[in-house]
Amino acid sequence: MQDILDLINKELDRQNHGIELIASENYVSKNVRQVTGSILTNKYAEGYPGRRYYGGCEFVDEIERIAIKEACDLFECKYANVQPHSGSQANAAAYRALMPNGGKVLSLVLNDGGHLTHGSPVSFSSNFYTFIHYPLDKDGRLNYDSIKEIALKEKPDVILSGYSAYPYEIDFKKIKEICDEVGCLMMVDMAHIAGLVATKKHMSPLPYADIVTSTTHKTLRGPRGGLILTNNSDLIKKINSAVFPFYQGGPLEHVVAAKAVCFKEAHTPEFRKYVESLMENTKECAKTLKELGALATDSENHLFLLNTLDSFGITGLEAQKKLEEIGVTTNKNMIPGDKLSPKETSGLRIGFAAVTTRGCSKEDAKEIGELIFNYLANKIDLDKAKDTVKKITSKWKLIEEL
Numbered sequence: 001m002q003d004i005l006d007l008i009n010k011e012l013d014r015q016n017h018g019i020e021l022i023a024s025e026n027y028v029s030k031n032v033r034q035v036t037g038s039i040l041t042n043k044y045a046e047g048y049p050g051r052r053y054y055g056g057c058e059f060v061d062e063i064e065r066i067a068i069k070e071a072c073d074l075f076e077c078k079y080a081n082v083q084p085h086s087g088s089q090a091n092a093a094a095y096r097a098l099m100p101n102g103g104k105v106l107s108l109v110l111n112d113g114g115h116l117t118h119g120s121p122v123s124f125s126s127n128f129y130t131f132i133h134y135p136l137d138k139d140g141r142l143n144y145d146s147i148k149e150i151a152l153k154e155k156p157d158v159i160l161s162g163y164s165a166y167p168y169e170i171d172f173k174k175i176k177e178i179c180d181e182v183g184c185l186m187m188v189d190m191a192h193i194a195g196l197v198a199t200k201k202h203m204s205p206l207p208y209a210d211i212v213t214s215t216t217h218k219t220l221r222g223p224r225g226g227l228i229l230t231n232n233s234d235l236i237k238k239i240n241s242a243v244f245p246f247y248q249g250g251p252l253e254h255v256v257a258a259k260a261v262c263f264k265e266a267h268t269p270e271f272r273k274y275v276e277s278l279m280e281n282t283k284e285c286a287k288t289l290k291e292l293g294a295l296a297t298d299s300e301n302h303l304f305l306l307n308t309l310d311s312f313g314i315t316g317l318e319a320q321k322k323l324e325e326i327g328v329t330t331n332k333n334m335i336p337g338d339k340l341s342p343k344e345t346s347g348l349r350i351g352f353a354a355v356t357t358r359g360c361s362k363e364d365a366k367e368i369g370e371l372i373f374n375y376l377a378n379k380i381d382l383d384k385a386k387d388t389v390k391k392i393t394s395k396w397k398l399i400e401e402l
């Protein structure tokens, strides 16, 4: 046990002293942590509230009902399944509900900002379904005319939108119009932007999509897990049986309970302010890097992409490693039109969800942009860069205080 506790303490230290810029990470509240670590982990509850395969479920039934209600209230929809263990599980169940006999999906490829489960050859998705992809424009933005053109020609069963590395707003209404014209279903994976959707800082996909999937741990700032939403009474039955018993066994009721806490937290004015600040910080850092001469995208959400190859002559992998030396954590990421492999990449994905939770201000975001530029361009040395990281992070809340 002590070896594990020692390692947890080391990880706590890393989190407290570093600048966490991985766009899909966040720091949860004490309440979310407490509930995730609760005795609910002891309970088996296969099935759904009121329809379990085990006795003794009266309290977890109530908890799961609360989680479902809070998810529906937050995202203004009729039905929710709060049991998926992850976003990938949620997507697997959504595909199964939409295409019980297999089918064709039109999505964005991983290299352009899609997710592994959006048709990557190394994921289950492309093994069970046929995927075709729409390209991004040269400026890295969606081109709705080309999505429509490909959809009319290819006649997919489902058009999938919602991405892992796309820095701009998505027009779900336009995508719905294309789906209607083509006569296909619409699925949205809003995992990255769920916190923005919850606070109405991004157009909601719920009025348009047949199924919306998400994770709860990115901008939504909840426990690590998945979520599926719909307004369709027939589809929720298919979703429920796709989650359990088709893909999963017993739900993690300690995580379901923590999801309920997270949905309540996200439904507050404080959380809305957090998301506003998160978006402002992301924009400020991207702007700073651009003003200094780096090739960074703009940001209309919680993340942006930085082309490290053309800005500093180093690959995304090299840039990630170099920043890690000073406690700045990012992840290497393909940039649209990337000629390098996903193991190397030409750039980084940078997001402000985690640091904004700790209290990162707009001024800090500017300083972080300058730090990244100066360190990657070799304008400051290791010691100076480490001092700057220490100066910035010492102003922020500690992880255990959140």
Ligand code: DSN
Residues within 6 Å of the ligand: 024, 087, 115, 164
């Ligand atoms: N791996 C996640 C991300 O970093 O975006 C998506 O699931």
